[in-house]
Structures are given as C-alpha cells and as structure tokens.
Amino acid sequence: MAKQSPTADPILQVQNLSRVFDVSPPWLNRVIEGQPRQLLKAVDGIDFSVKSGETFSLVGESGCGKSTVARLVVGLYGPSTGQIIFEGDDIGGLSRREMAPIRRRIQMIFQDPYASLNPRWRVKDIIAEPIRAFHLAHGGAAITARVTELLEQVKLTADDGQKYPHEFSGGQRQRISIARALASEPDFLVCDEPTSALDVSVQAQILNLMKNLQRELGLTYLFISHNLAVVYYISDRLAVMYLGRLVEVGPARDIFKNPQHPYTRMLLDTIPDLEMSGRERLPVAGEVPNPINPPSGCSFHPRCPFANARCRSEAPQPRMVGSTAIACHGVEENRIIEAAPVANGR
Amino acid sequence: MALLEVDQLRVEFLTRNGTLTAVDDVSLKIEEGEVLGVVGESGAGKSMTGNAIIGLLEPPGRIAGGEIRLDGQRIDNLPYEKMRKIRGAEIGAIFQDPLTSLNPLYSVGQQLVETIRTHSDVGLAAARSRALELLNEVGIPAASQRIDHFPHQFSGGMRQRVVIALALSANPRLIIADEPTTALDVSIQAQIIALLKRLCRDHGTAVMLVTHDMGVIAETADRVAVMYAGRIAEIGPVADVIKHAKHPYTDGLMGSIPVVGQQTERLAQIEGAMPRLTAIPDGCAFNPRCPKAFDKCRQTRPDPIASGAGEVACWLIEQEAHHG
Numbered sequence: 001m002a003k004q005s006p007t008a009d010p011i012l013q014v015q016n017l018s019r020v021f022d023v024s025p026p027w028l029n030r031v032i033e034g035q036p037r038q039l040l041k042a043v044d045g046i047d048f049s050v051k052s053g054e055t056f057s058l059v060g061e062s063g064c065g066k067s068t069v070a071r072l073v074v075g076l077y078g079p080s081t082g083q084i085i086f087e088g089d090d091i092g093g094l095s096r097r098e099m100a101p102i103r104r105r106i107q108m109i110f111q112d113p114y115a116s117l118n119p120r121w122r123v124k125d126i127i128a129e130p131i132r133a134f135h136l137a138h139g140g141a142a143i144t145a146r147v148t149e150l151l152e153q154v155k156l157t158a159d160d161g162q163k164y165p166h167e168f169s170g171g172q173r174q175r176i177s178i179a180r181a182l183a184s185e186p187d188f189l190v191c192d193e194p195t196s197a198l199d200v201s202v203q204a205q206i207l208n209l210m211k212n213l214q215r216e217l218g219l220t221y222l223f224i225s226h227n228l229a230v231v232y233y234i235s236d237r238l239a240v241m242y243l244g245r246l247v248e249v250g251p252a253r254d255i256f257k258n259p260q261h262p263y264t265r266m267l268l269d270t271i272p273d274l275e276m277s278g279r280e281r282l283p284v285a286g287e288v289p290n291p292i293n294p295p296s297g298c299s300f301h302p303r304c305p306f307a308n309a310r311c312r313s314e315a316p317q318p319r320m321v322g323s324t325a326i327a328c329h330g331v332e333e334n335r336i337i338e339a340a341p342v343a344n345g346r
Numbered sequence: 347m348a349l350l351e352v353d354q355l356r357v358e359f360l361t362r363n364g365t366l367t368a369v370d371d372v373s374l375k376i377e378e379g380e381v382l383g384v385v386g387e388s389g390a391g392k393s394m395t396g397n398a399i400i401g402l403l404e405p406p407g408r409i410a411g412g413e414i415r416l417d418g419q420r421i422d423n424l425p426y427e428k429m430r431k432i433r434g435a436e437i438g439a440i441f442q443d444p445l446t447s448l449n450p451l452y453s454v455g456q457q458l459v460e461t462i463r464t465h466s467d468v469g470l471a472a473a474r475s476r477a478l479e480l481l482n483e484v485g486i487p488a489a490s491q492r493i494d495h496f497p498h499q500f501s502g503g504m505r506q507r508v509v510i511a512l513a514l515s516a517n518p519r520l521i522i523a524d525e526p527t528t529a530l531d532v533s534i535q536a537q538i539i540a541l542l543k544r545l546c547r548d549h550g551t552a553v554m555l556v557t558h559d560m561g562v563i564a565e566t567a568d569r570v571a572v573m574y575a576g577r578i579a580e581i582g583p584v585a586d587v588i589k590h591a592k593h594p595y596t597d598g599l600m601g602s603i604p605v606v607g608q609q610t611e612r613l614a615q616i617e618g619a620m621p622r623l624t625a626i627p628d629g630c631a632f633n634p635r636c637p638k639a640f641d642k643c644r645q646t647r648p649d650p651i652a653s654g655a656g657e658v659a660c661w662l663i664e665q666e667a668h669h670g
Contacts, residue, residue: 061531061532061533062531169619170388171619172619199387199388199558199620200387200558200560200599200602200603201387201598201599201602201615201616202387202619203602204601204602204603204604204613204614204615204616205615205617207604207613208612208613208615211612226531226532228532228606229603229604229605229606230604232604232605232606232607233604233610233613256606256607266533267532267533268606269536270532270533270535270536271532271561271606272536272539272559272560272561272562272564272565273561273564273565274560274561274564274588274600274603274605275605285537287501287503287504287533287534288531288533
C-alpha cells in the first residue's frame with residue numbers, strides 16, 4: 001500500500017446521475033383535495049469523475065443535494081436515472097448481493113459521530129463488525145490484533161476498544177468512525193461533512209489524520225462539506241453544487257483563484273475574512289429556492305446579478321473553460337464582468 | 347463606567363458527583379455601543395456566561411460568586427419579576443436556533459406586538475405599526491403581508507431576522523447574541539452578520555457575540571475574549587488577538603483554522619481535547635496541551651495579566667515582563 005499519486009484513470013465516474021424523491025401528499029388528500037403528485041429532484045443529471053488517490057469535494061448550501069450524491073455513491077439510495085461507474089462497472093442498479101463486494105471497497109464516514117456509533121456496543125465490537133461481515137480475519141486473536149492496529153492507526157489505544165462510545169469526546173468518536181470505515185480495507189471513502197460537528201482545534205486533528213491516512217493507504221476521498229476553507233485545505237478537485245446541479249467542476253486551486261460561475265463567486269465572497277483587511281463583503285440577496293418548484297432555466301437566475309432572458313428560459317449545460325467545466329450562459333457569452341475583487345489574493 | 351461589568355463571575359452546577367465549575371472567575375466589560383466577541387470551543391463556558399448575564403441559567407446551574415452590573419446596578423441578584431423587566435427592555439437576546447426562539451402558535455406580528463406592549467405603554471395599532479417598521483428594518487420582503495404569517499412559513503434566515511426584530515423591539519442597550527449564525531447557510535450567515543452590524547451601529551446597541559467561529563468575530567467584534575475551560579484565556583482588541591495571539595491556546599486555535607489562499611500541507615494542531623469539567627488539571631487548565639508549559643504552569647493558576655491593550659492569563663507573559 002504505497003503512496004499513490006492521483007492517476008489519470010478515474011476510479012469513480014458519475015454520468016447523468018439523477019435522483020427523484022416522491023414528496024406527494026398522501027393518496028387520500030390527492031384524491032379528495034385534487035392535489036397533484038409532487039416530485040423533488042434532489043440530484044438532477046450530474047456528471048463528474050474522481051481519480052484514484054485524489055480528494056474530490058462537493059460544496060454547496062444545505063438542500064443542494066450533496067448528501068444525496070454521497071448516499072447514491074455508497075448505494076444507500078438507488079439512482080433514478082444515470083450511471084455510477086466504479087472501476088469500469090455500473091454499480092447503480094446492483095442488487096444487495098451483487099453490491100456486497102463493492103460495498104467493502106466503498107465506505108462512508110458520517111457527519112454526526114454521536115448518532116453513527118451504536119451506544120450499546122463496545123468500540124472493539126463496532127470496529128470488528130466489518131471485519132467479521134466481510135470475513136477479512138479469522139479467529140478471535142486475529143480480529144483483536146486487526147482492531148488494535150486500526151485503533152492505533154487513528155491515534156487511539158488498544159485499551160480504548162474496551163470502552164463504550166459515550167466515554168469519548170466528539171473528535172475521538174469521529175476517529176472511531178474512521179477506524180470502522182477502514183476496517184473493511186476500502187479504497188474509496190465517502191466523507192459526508194466529517195468535521196462539521198467538531199470544534200476547530202479537533203477539526204484540524206481529524207483533517208490532518210485524514211490526509212495522513214490517504215497518503216499511507218492510497219485512499220480516494222469523496223468529501224462533502226459546506227465549509228469552503230476546509231474544502232480548500234483538503235481538496236485536489238471540487239464541484240460546486242446548486243439545487244441538484246453542478247455549476248462548476250475543476251481543480252480546487254483554479255476555482256478558488258479564479259471562480260467563474262456567479263454562484264461560486266458568491267460562495268467565495270461569504271468566507272469570513274480572518275486577515276482583517278477591512279474588505280466589505282457584499283452579502284448576496286435572496287435564498288436557495290424551494291427545490292420542489294425550482295426556477296425555470298438556470299436555477300440560480302433569481303439571485304444572479306448577470307441573468308438575462310436566456311438564463312430564465314434555458315438551462316445551461318457544462319462547458320469546459322480552461323481546466324474547469326462551467327454551466328453558465330453568462331460565462332459562455334462573456335457577460336460576467338469583474339464586479340467584486342473576489343479573486344484578489346485568493 | 348462601562349455599560350456592562352462582569353466581575354469575577356462564577357457559575358456552578360451541583361451534581362450528584364460534586365460541584366462543577368462551568369464559569370470560573372470571569373471578568374469582562376462591555377462599553378456602550380461596543381461589540382464584544384466571546385469565542386471558545388464547546389464546553390468552554392461561553393454560552394453559560396451569556397445565560398448568567400440575562401438571568402437564564404437553568405437549574406442546577408447557579409451563580410456562585412461575583413457580580414454582574416448593568417449601568418452600575420447589580421442585576422445578578424434581582425428577583426425573577428424584576429429581572430424579567432430588564433430582559434428585553436435593557437438586554438435583548440438572540441439564540442442559535444430561530445425556530446425554538448419563536449412561538450409556533452402565534453404569528454410573528456402577534457409576537458412582536460406582545461413584546462412591544464410588554465415593555466412600553468402603547469396601543470395596539472401603534473405597536474403594530476412599530477412591528478411593521480421593525481420587520482422592514484430587518485429586511486423582510488413584503489413585510490405588510492408577512493407580519494401575519496407564522497414562524498413555520500419563514501425560512502431559517504428570515505426567522506433569524508424576525509428574532510433580531512424581536513430582540514430590538516424594546517430598544518435594548520445590550521444584545522446577547524448566542525451563536526446567531528451557526529444554524530444558517532454560509533450565504534445567509536453573511537447577510538445576518540451584516541444586518542446585525544448595521545442595526546447595532548444605527549441604534550448604538552452594544553452586543554455580546556458568543557460564537558465558536560473566529561471568522562464571524564474577526565468581521566464583527568471590536569474586542570474579543572477567548573475562553574478555555576470556564577476561564578478567559580485572553581481578552582483584547584480583535585486585531586491584536588487574531589493577528590498577534592499571546593496565549594498559546596489562542597495561537598494554536600488560530601493555526602488550526604484552514605484559510606483559503608494559504609497553501610498548507612498540514613494544519614497546526616493542538617493535541618488532545620479540552621478537559622471535562624470534572625477533571626480540570628491543576629495550575630493552568632491548558633498546561634497538558636500547551637507546548638510551552640513549564641513548572642509554574644503545572645502548579646499555579648495564572649490570573650489575567652495586563653499586556654498591551656488587553657489581558658492574558660498566561661505565565662509566559664509574566665516571564666517576558668521580567669526578562670524584558
């Protein structure tokens with residue numbers, strides 16, 4: 001398990017992926033009150049690919065569908081349309097039995113370390129569960145040795161295995177979640193806001209740990225977060241999501257340095273300024289619209305200062321501009337003027 | 347005289363396993379119209395300090411020592427009814443979760459009118475027009491229709507605007523804002539901070555802004571107090587504390603925040619975690635995690651020592667003073 005540098009061949013490819021949820025009122029209400037069926041397009045035809053050994057991040061505000069993508073990739077939801085291709089095989093429509101060997105290789109770390117660990121199990125049993133389930137070690141002694149190794153890998157001690165989750169702080173619990181995820185010897189980790197519930201000093205510990213583990217084990221991360229500073233620190237490439245669609249996908253450094261989509265610019269402008277340069281932020285008007293009834297055309301147009309008639313009627317498709325794919329009519333038509341000094345020093 | 351003076355405040359919890367000290371000898375001042383940021387990690391005692399000031403400590407928590415003075419008058423020992431008059435009229439409060447701060451069974455207009463009429467002697471019509479004025483001021487679109495809507499019909503950001511309108515309704519001189527933007531999305535967070543800043547400047551309201559987010563403090567506060575394990579580690583003008591942190595904890599905290607635009611291979615990290623209230627170490631509470639700790643830190647607890655325009659509770663400062 002040597003250090004793998006990001007290679008050209010993608011380990012995961014997502015093509016035209018959609019997931020629709022039925023949020024209709026109950027049948028009786030529909031019949032009596034004549035209410036129509038209501039569908040929520042949580043993920044609406046997205047494409048991206050993740051290279052082996054890299055960290056690919058999804059950023060967006062709550063309700064934009066980023067967690068749905070995470071759940072689709074690990075197989076907790078099935079896709080409505082589109083493909084999820086893991087090492088050349090479409091895993092989107094697989095049955096539980098067919099999915100099992102792939103599930104060993106794709107593991108997930110959840111946001112809330114208080115809810116994702118069984119409070120009635122000892123830590124050693126929590127971590128041993130994937131080892132037993134996938135028959136990765138045989139016999140009590142071998143399993144115990146493997147659990148100890150995993151605990152030490154996440155900077156806990158063998159004695160911690162005897163304790164219950166409530167005896168640990170939030171940061172230590174997240175370490176346990178990581179140890180459990182690593183127990184099945186995965187290649188691909190889906191991390192859904194893994195540090196959002198933690199304090200900043202603990203967040204730094206967990207982020208450093210994740211970076212070290214990636215280097216040691218050659219892991220690939222799909223990292224989901226709303227915190228742009230965290231995403232900047234950890235990502236190789238990133239995708240900005242808005243109302244179920246990707247608006248900008250590309251190398252993290254390029255996007256942070258030169259954001260092109262108006263929504264990306266707006267997001268970057270919301271980062272509080274720790275340098276205290278006295279720069280006045282321009283808070284953007286408006287809020288994320290209701291995804292049940294999204295705006296026509298480009299879903300960002302009601303909040304976009306550059307929107308015109310075409311933006312209101314026609315949904316933009318992603319186009320490559322340099323190294324990034326951008327879904328914006330304004331960028332295509334060169335209408336986006338340098339408004340705020342967003343790119344300065346970023 | 348400062349608007350608010352907190353003098354050696356001590357908050358204790360009586361539990362089956364003995365007394366826990368959640369806030370320990372905290373002293374701070376807030377001047378008229380000033381924004382004081384109180385920052386710290388969860389369990390540092392920052393919300394507890396805020397709750398003690400507005401008299402909303404939940405039992406078994408209680409103020410076990412010290413004084414809180416508003417305009418020179420003690421408010422920490424007032425009877426419940428008297429304190430209730432001060433809350434709202436003199437000190438407003440904004441909490442983290444706007445949904446739990448609003449009554450779901452009344453329209454936002456009814457709640458505003460009730461609050462306005464509790465604190466000033468005005469008629470129904472006058473109170474309603476004042477409510478409408480407030481809703482316009484906090485930037486709620488179509489306020490004349492929205493005034494009759496219920497909290498669940500508002501989005502999170504709009505609800506927090508309503509809560510700010512409620513807090514401002516009696517023109518208090520001090521607002522305690524406890525994590526006002528934590529539950530909100532980043533784009534909404536920027537809007538709410540800008541709003542809070544503008545309104546407090548216009549009304550001359552002082553704010554105690556309790557948060558774990560250094561970025562929010564950097565943008566909003568005039569001075570900042572950094573809390574650790576129930577005590578103030580460092581207090582001073584915001585630029586000094588953020589750019590030239592003197593306490594090793596503040597320094598570590600600043601280093602552990604990832605910053606966009608800074609290429610870092612590894613974040614600075616403080617090893618370990620904040621001690622639980624049941625196991626606060628002897629001497630300086632930070633000493634087991636401090637890279638610069640020496641013998642004195644393990645034995646004697648440092649009191650805040652004046653340094654520059656602020657105060658730092660760290661023996662290193664004293665050492666420097668001796669050598670320098």
